[in-house]
Amino acid sequence: MRNLIAVVGGSVIKSDEIKEIAFEAGKEIAKRGYVLICGGMSGVMEEASKGAKSVGGLVVGILPGKDSSEANPYIDIPIVTAMSHARNAIIVRSCCCVIAIDGEYGTLSEIALAKVINKPVFGIKTWDIEGIIKVSNAKEALDIFERDYKLL
Amino acid sequence: MRNLIAVVGGSVIKSDEIKEIAFEAGKEIAKRGYVLICGGMSGVMEEASKGAKSVGGLVVGILPGKDSSEANPYIDIPIVTAMSHARNAIIVRSCCCVIAIDGEYGTLSEIALAKVINKPVFGIKTWDIEGIIKVSNAKEALDIFERDYKLL
Amino acid sequence: MRNLIAVVGGSVIKSDEIKEIAFEAGKEIAKRGYVLICGGMSGVMEEASKGAKSVGGLVVGILPGKDSSEANPYIDIPIVTAMSHARNAIIVRSCCCVIAIDGEYGTLSEIALAKVINKPVFGIKTWDIEGIIKVSNAKEALDIFERDYKLL
Amino acid sequence: MRNLIAVVGGSVIKSDEIKEIAFEAGKEIAKRGYVLICGGMSGVMEEASKGAKSVGGLVVGILPGKDSSEANPYIDIPIVTAMSHARNAIIVRSCCCVIAIDGEYGTLSEIALAKVINKPVFGIKTWDIEGIIKVSNAKEALDIFERDYKLL
DSSP states (O other): OOOEEEEEEOSSOOOHHHHHHHHHHHHHHHHTTOEEEEOOSSTHHHHHHHHHHHTTOOEEEEESSSOGGGSOTTOSEEEEOOOGGGGHHHHHHHSSEEEEESOOHHHHHHHHHHHHTTOOEEEESSOOOTTOEEOSSHHHHHHHHHHHOOOO | OOOEEEEEEOSSOOOHHHHHHHHHHHHHHHHTTOEEEEOOSSTHHHHHHHHHHHTTOOEEEEESSSOGGGSOTTOSEEEEOOOGGGGHHHHHHHSSEEEEESOOHHHHHHHHHHHHTTOOEEEESSOOOTTOEEOSSHHHHHHHHHHHOOOO | OOOEEEEEEOSSOOOHHHHHHHHHHHHHHHHTTOEEEEOOSSTHHHHHHHHHHHTTOOEEEEESSSOGGGSOTTOSEEEEOOOGGGGHHHHHHHSSEEEEESOOHHHHHHHHHHHHTTOOEEEESSOOOTTOEEOSSHHHHHHHHHHHOOOO | OOOEEEEEEOSSOOOHHHHHHHHHHHHHHHHTTOEEEEOOSSTHHHHHHHHHHHTTOOEEEEESSSOGGGSOTTOSEEEEOOOGGGGHHHHHHHSSEEEEESOOHHHHHHHHHHHHTTOOEEEESSOOOTTOEEOSSHHHHHHHHHHHOOOO
């Protein structure tokens, strides 16, 4: 069984910095041999997916709509839930840990749904919520994760 | 069609003050003719349900587990989702507005899932999140709701 | 806690006979003091809802879409799941028994999802599936249910 | 994006014949370059997963419970839904077509949920439902699928 790491974040990229952080997150996850799991859509999700594919990684998109055609072009495995934002609960439950980058209320729901089931959440320029481990990039997040947490 | 108002909050009551706020919230919702919708479990959910029933209101519980037996004793209509925390998305989508009282990460997920679909969220001694309308009690929340928002 | 009885069936009425059977089913459920739970949409769901309201019953609609505006006009309590056909699992899990009337593949999924969790299913002019108790009308179904099964 | 083919069937293997049919189905799916998607549990799901892995295929398990530990040992990508049988809707929506092998009411729900959204369903020694394309094995199913249907 492969270990999945989630990247969650906004569906709109707000700056070049966020774009690079998201891309590097996907790349780092794939380089370390993890599968990237995300919401499968645009913005942070797409940049992370692109980053993972840039080094030959595998990307799972848990889609909110009724059709795989909404997936960003870097998704390998489209999971079509047709359950709108309730699919956020599936993303965080399927992963070993969550890396949250920027984002708005959807991202906040993913952070909260992860914490309620005790998944570690690493935050990069995102909501300032008690219990999030603040980091600067995915490399730092995964170093902490691999040092302090067990794989599923 | 009846209008539903959601009360979300922790499954454990942490003080007499929270207990009374939750009870009064359910009571106020029912007195104004709304149906109370909540997660159907203990704590804030139970006190609000009890408050609504104290004045003859109707209470819907959107349960996370597989069986209606987990519902608190004040639930009239148990909706058994068997979908764990993903049911939080159903609670906030079915209501006209959300009153959040105290609570932990589950409550935070409900606040976020409500805001992502533009439902008004009133907060009483709960998470300090941008976009929540802070109030002291449900009476104040419903006065603002009835003045500024449309029913569904 | 109220006991819920589900009526499932097609979203299109195919004959006057089916229309009357569905109306009478909702009416009989309400007359016996049960809450009607259904998918909240048109066709058999709407006729059953109308029947229940004709005698002052209470009707819960577990809606597949994102908005309560899709509910038929006889729904009292709209539960807005935004999870498409996956909401069929919630209908059958929330009820004491299922009355299936006519219908197509959606109805078949509800019959199957009910049987997999051991809910009694009564069938009127619907799919001929092993394990369904064939009856002529809802009165017969509820007589058998009240004689042979326990409430939740 | 990879194309997913679903195998659905009972969680208990009832004969050596069913065991072989399920194993060969997973193998054939993987040999043709598709990703196998299934419910991730035992029985037909496990044999198909084993078959796909025997030729180096990729296997996605859409799990009903709260934890990836319930997955069969041949699952590469565990998707942890925590939504019980409602996850059946996700399996059939994510795939290009469904191969149903033996099975009981859970399998019937997957057949029905697939047909309601117009996914082709091939049946091998399973429920005799109108609209299923009866075949003897997965090779025959995939020959028909590749000849008559479009990929997503």
